[in-house]
Amino acid sequence: MSAVEDVVTEAPAVEAVPKRAMTLGLGTSIVVLAALVIAPLFVKNFIIFQMTQILYLGLAVLALNILTGGSGQFSLGQSAFYAVGAYTSAILMEYSGMNYALTLPIAGLICFAFGFLFGQPALRLSGVYLALATFALATAMPQLLKLGFFEHWTGGVQGLVVTKPDAPFGLPIGQDMWLYYFTLVITIGIYVASVNLLRSRSGRAFMAIRDNEIAASAMGINVALYKTLAFGVSAGITGIAGGLGAIAVQFVAPDSFTITLAIQLFLGMVVGGVGWLPGSIVGAAFIIFVPNVAEHISKGLSGAVFGVLLFLVIFLVPHGARQVALVAQQIIGKLKK
Amino acid sequence: MELFTNQVLAGIATGAIYACMALAVVMIYQAIDHLNFAQGEMAMFSTFMSWQMMQWGVPYWWAFILTLALSFVGGIAIERLLFKPLAKAPVLTNVAGFIALFAIVNSVAGLIWDFTIKQYPTPFGSSPFLGSQLISTHQAGMIGVTVLLLILLFLFFQYTRMGLAMRAAASLPESARLVGINTSWMIALGWGMAAAIGSIAGMLIAPVVFLEPNMMGGVLIYGFAAAVLGGLTSPLGAVIGGFLVGVFENLAGTYIPGVGNELKLPIALALIITVLVVKPAGLFGRPIVKRV
Numbered sequence: 031m032s033a034v035e036d037v038v039t040e041a042p043a044v045e046a047v048p049k050r051a052m053t054l055g056l057g058t059s060i061v062v063l064a065a066l067v068i069a070p071l072f073v074k075n076f077i078i079f080q081m082t083q084i085l086y087l088g089l090a091v092l093a094l095n096i097l098t099g100g101s102g103q104f105s106l107g108q109s110a111f112y113a114v115g116a117y118t119s120a121i122l123m124e125y126s127g128m129n130y131a132l133t134l135p136i137a138g139l140i141c142f143a144f145g146f147l148f149g150q151p152a153l154r155l156s157g158v159y160l161a162l163a164t165f166a167l168a169t170a171m172p173q174l175l176k177l178g179f180f181e182h183w184t185g186g187v188q189g190l191v192v193t194k195p196d197a198p199f200g201l202p203i204g205q206d207m208w209l210y211y212f213t214l215v216i217t218i219g220i221y222v223a224s225v226n227l228l229r230s231r232s233g234r235a236f237m238a239i240r241d242n243e244i245a246a247s248a249m250g251i252n253v254a255l256y257k258t259l260a261f262g263v264s265a266g267i268t269g270i271a272g273g274l275g276a277i278a279v280q281f282v283a284p285d286s287f288t289i290t291l292a293i294q295l296f297l298g299m300v301v302g303g304v305g306w307l308p309g310s311i312v313g314a315a316f317i318i319f320v321p322n323v324a325e326h327i328s329k330g331l332s333g334a335v336f337g338v339l340l341f342l343v344i345f346l347v348p349h350g351a352r353q354v355a356l357v358a359q360q361i362i363g364k365l366k367k
Numbered sequence: 368m369e370l371f372t373n374q375v376l377a378g379i380a381t382g383a384i385y386a387c388m389a390l391a392v393v394m395i396y397q398a399i400d401h402l403n404f405a406q407g408e409m410a411m412f413s414t415f416m417s418w419q420m421m422q423w424g425v426p427y428w429w430a431f432i433l434t435l436a437l438s439f440v441g442g443i444a445i446e447r448l449l450f451k452p453l454a455k456a457p458v459l460t461n462v463a464g465f466i467a468l469f470a471i472v473n474s475v476a477g478l479i480w481d482f483t484i485k486q487y488p489t490p491f492g493s494s495p496f497l498g499s500q501l502i503s504t505h506q507a508g509m510i511g512v513t514v515l516l517l518i519l520l521f522l523f524f525q526y527t528r529m530g531l532a533m534r535a536a537a538s539l540p541e542s543a544r545l546v547g548i549n550t551s552w553m554i555a556l557g558w559g560m561a562a563a564i565g566s567i568a569g570m571l572i573a574p575v576v577f578l579e580p581n582m583m584g585g586v587l588i589y590g591f592a593a594a595v596l597g598g599l600t601s602p603l604g605a606v607i608g609g610f611l612v613g614v615f616e617n618l619a620g621t622y623i624p625g626v627g628n629e630l631k632l633p634i635a636l637a638l639i640i641t642v643l644v645v646k647p648a649g650l651f652g653r654p655i656v657k658r659v
Contacts, residue, residue: 104462106404151644158402159643161462162591165404166636169588173632289584293466300463333474340467341449344460 062308063218070210078206079278080318085213086274088314089220091298092307093267099305100228101260102240107148107164108295110171111141111265113287115272117175120190120282121183130195130277134216137273138266145265149258168292175284189283192276213274220267225307227263236260297336301343303352312351374617380506381575382613383513387568388583388590389597389605390516391561396599397537398557399450401461405468406565407587409445411580412472413438413566414573415480418487427490431570435563442562446555454554476580487573509571516567517606524602533557585632589616592635596642598652608650612638 070078094108118137122128148167174180176187184190194205201208227233235256238246247253276282294317301316302309316339324335347353388406395403403409417434421427445468453464491508524530535543536553544550568590569583576582589612597608612635619634642649 098459104459106462106466151640158400158458158462159595159647161404161458162402162595163636163640163643166588166591166639169584170633170636293470296463296466300459304459328478331474331478333470334478335474337467337469337471337474340463340470344456344463344467345452348456348460 066214070207075204075206078210082206082210082213082278083275083318084311084314085210085217086271086278087295087298087317088311089217089274090268090271090295091302091313092221092224092310093264093271094295094299095302095305095307095310096224096228096236096267097260097264098299099307100233100240101236101257103257103260104161105164105261105264106161106289106292106296107167107171108264108268109287109289109292110164110167111145111268112272112275112291112295113171113175113282113284114144115141115269116276116282116287117184117190117272118269119273120192120276123192123277124190125183131212134270134273138270141269141272142262142266144269146258146262148265149261153254153257165289165292168289172284172288175287184284187284189281189286192280192282194280195277209278213278216270216274220270221307224267228307232256232259297340300340301350303350303355306350306352306355308355309351370621371618374621375614376502377506378614378617379610380502380509380613381572381616382593382610383509384568384572384575384586384609385589385593385612386513386606386609387516387564387571388586389593389609390520390602391565391568392590392594393597393599393602393605394557394561394564396594397602398533398554398561399454399461401458401465402591402599403561404462404465404587405472406561406590407583408469408472408476408580409438409442409562410565410569411583412476413441413562414487414569414578414582415476415580417566417570418485418573418578419480421488427488431490434566434570438562438566439559442559443555445562446558450558451551451555473580480580482580485578487570487578489574493574505574512567512571513606513609516564517603520602529556585635588632588635589613592638592642595639595649598649601649601651604649604651 070081073081090108090112093111094105097103097105115137118140119130119133122133122136123130151163175184195209195212198208203211228236235246235251238249238251239253239256243253279286298310298313298317300313302311302313320336320339321332324332327335343350388410391406391410392403395401395406413434416437417430420430420433425433449468450461450464453461489505489508491504493503493505495503524534532543532548533553533556535546536548536550537557540550543553568586572586573582576586590609593608593612594605595608596611597604597606599605615638616631616634620631
């Protein structure tokens with residue numbers, strides 16, 4: 031048995047998750063939801079903006095989680111899909127004056143197609159090979175966006191500036207707050223849809239493929255279709271997140287979508303716990319706040335702090351926030367007795 | 368015709384660097400079946416160390432040898448401290464570990480030496496090689512060092528007990544352990560050698576791309592492309608893959624209209640995907656067998 035065979039036959043990247051453990055309980059969900067709705071009323075605009083960031087990056091992490099936690103495929107190239115979504119929204123808004131909300135489904139659809147097509151060659155790859163191909167995609171993306179050929183649309187190196195939307199119907203709330211609630215509604219909608227997707231027939235097919243591809247195909251699951259579908263869905267959601275990001279930041283440029291972004295999303299997933307959807311938001315909070323804290327300590331240190339923390343996570347809590355949540359749950363359970 | 372020869376020769380020269388990177392990637396892949404995404408950053412760090420020594424007045428070749436030794440020890444230390452405990456962990460955890468290492472090394476190099484671009488000396492000089500207009504002495508030196516390295520590695524793996532033990536540990540770990548080979552140390556040794564080979568690549572390319580913490584990003588992707596093209600299981604394949612990728616990159620940049628400099632990285636991407644789809648084992652690799 032050669033060492034190479036181990037890669038393809040070893041145990042799946044994540045253990046099988048019982049259905050209920052994938053989400054929060056009903057009570058907890060309501061508390062979290064209430065906190066998310068009420069919190070912005072009491073904080074400054076900048077914090078609201080950061081909370082918006084957490085939501086749309088959380089959405090991108092969630093998308094990756096569906097791909098990796100759901101169907102067991104890796105991607106280090108999510109930044110590429112994110113970039114396509116962001117550019118789609120920005121271009122539609124700036125050149126055809128389309129309403130920002132309408133650009134999101136289009137960004138999602140285009141990214142779905144893009145992801146589905148990328149999933150075709152990716153079908154034959156597993157484990158490290160897929161990580162490699164997507165890594166290369168993420169590295170090449172900024173270069174593609176800078177191409178003279180697209181420059182008329184993308185603005186080349188300079189990028190595009192996007193106007194920030196006002197609250198509709200004359201609602202008496204600021205732009206930041208409106209954007210926050212707008213993002214929150216979309217995030218919750220996609221979150222609920224994702225939970226349902228993973229619990230559906232397709233979701234179970236994803237997980238069967240993740241746990242044992244050959245056994246899944248023996249049961250009659252169309253492995254090729256479902257693997258590319260997982261890629262497509264994941265890319266589509268990432269594209270919507272990218273569109274929201276473009277609207278919130280009001281700016282798209284090739285250098286915002288480098289491999290660093292892909293790495294951040296990947297870290298967010300690992301920190302949040304692979305396969306645990308609520309962990310996506312925890313992971314997104316991690317990737318937004320940790321660099322800020324690190325920059326306070328020393329400029330340019332954020333990468334090192336990121337790396338050290340990540341090592342701590344994989345050594346001490348390999349299942350990320352899910353593990354912490356489970357421990358907390360047990361402690362609360364004991365206290366109740 | 369002169370343009371063609373020129374581009375091919377220049378491609379072989381940069382290909383030598385890709386070959387070194389690919390060789391380093393393959394060394395670790397052989398030992399632990401994972402792609403080291405931090406390979407480029409490790410090489411960059413080694414290059415900075417040699418630069419620092421030269422700033423302190425150490426002559427080039429002494430700095431070169433000291434850096435090789437330090438990188439070797441550093442590679443072993445990284446394996447012992449960080450990746451040995453992860454040996455039984457899932458692929459995802461290992462990928463996360465490599466990415467964490469990538470971030471740490473990049474950021475620490477930036478902290479120590481900052482992100483300004485630095486000149487790096489070449490030991491071979493930059494005059495035309497043997498009076499020929501086609502290739503500089505530095506390019507010829509890069510090719511020479513790579514070929515020499517490949518020959519040394521071949522001799523090591525083919526004719527020494529240690530090399531045989533390393534090959535055994537990589538291909539049949541269980542059986543190797545039964546005949547008394549310390550497979551765990553063979554893996555550490557593989558890391559050390561990969562780090563040293565990477566540092567050679569770094570020190571050779573630094574005069575061309577200049578020294579800064581992000582200098583190896585593109586080179587690593589080409590190294591991966593070369594390793595995949597040659598086959599991740601074959602060191603010779605990796606070197607041939609490196610030269611092929613270098614030549615292909617230059618010819619595509621010259622003759623395919625609209626490619627030029629800006630499309631070079633996407634070419635590496637296309638190459639990786641094409642090879643993986645058409646011939647996943649690469650040109651010289653063993654095919655992968657799936658088992659339930």
